[in-house]
Amino acid sequence: MEENKYCYKYPHPAVTTDCVIFGFDGTKLQVLLIERGIEPFKGKWAFPGGFLNMDESAEQGALRELREETGLTGAFIEQFGCFSEPDRDPRERVITIAYYALVKIQHVVGGDDAAKARWFALDDVPQLAFDHDRILREAVARLRERIHFKPVGFELLPEKFTMRELQSLYEAILDIKFDRRNFAKKMLHFDLVTQLDETTWPTARRAANLFRFNKQNYDELKRKGFQLEF
């Protein structure tokens, strides 16, 4: 039997990080889940995450778990909440610091730790382990707010995309429909995207124009924030 060798004058909670990973398949917002291989909640799906090491910040811990469980490195992550109900984990008191990540779906390969990682469309997510249903709701709410202030498409779309794909992304995140012309106008207004000399089908008459993000302006808007209204 292993010793409980870390002792304190007052009781201490355990602290974990969890990471809600969003991707976009061109139509729907997707979330990456891991099937739990051990109790508690064995067989249930959950976010990649785990216990924080004592020598790392929560952000470092979240990035480490992401790497170990999904193979992802260098993802954009942002903290959006800390979940602390005393009984949220049956093992002991565990407080979790939650992040969301925005990634390109095709970049995710399996990591070392995860037996099973799978993308689920947001409207097709099963009942999750622990309080992860609540964590997911809050992650989506934060992403919806965030999109008004910071560009988030660069992390979610491929390098070249059509205006329709960009609009679909915004519609998927905000769960509303936009007028096609107004949407394009707003996007071009911020110089967020640059139209390329390429189309989806070089010879087709009704081929769609391709765009890429204007990286310099994108980073500047991301740093300073902006106000995107529809």
Added chain:
Amino acid sequence: MEENKYCYKYPHPAVTTDCVIFGFDGTKLQVLLIERGIEPFKGKWAFPGGFLNMDESAEQGALRELREETGLTGAFIEQFGCFSEPDRDPRERVITIAYYALVKIQHVVGGDDAAKARWFALDDVPQLAFDHDRILREAVARLRERIHFKPVGFELLPEKFTMRELQSLYEAILDIKFDRRNFAKKMLHFDLVTQLDETTWPTARRAANLFRFNKQNYDELKRKGFQLEF
């Protein structure tokens, strides 16, 4: 010597809550600070806060500390971040879950725990204990975002106020100046405020009209969120 009687298989961090309390004096945004009576950072100013009990959520802990240190009950508080740098507290590893509160300045009386609690204008805050300078910057940033989505004035203003006071509050939070007519138009557009049959000076010719928040509509907008653009 007291025993370290709470033992774990893995090291555990300590967890605290801290609360950034915002008030408004009619001109400037203010923040309530407590002068620390003990080491570390004895004599420095800090936010009210303290160690989380094992049977309370972080929100319950933050509200308890608020009550003990400032006498405040029933304040509106919202979590805005968790601060976890491994060396942020010289005593041991301490992770803090940070909230901000919006209160009416006149409601704050001294509590039991705090030797010294004092309001500081935001541009007059001294260097704070721990990483509280950073926590304050992030709290202000969050409040600035929040004001676009949720009405926050009700918590900060007295029951009756002039349109100029409301405008000053928004200007103080956002650190920009508004056109007087446009501002009033936007506020009335959302039915957020109701004009009263009273003025600041019953007989004066240039007396200002008084308003109060339309509580029902205010609560509805707060629940659903709204989009406030300037």
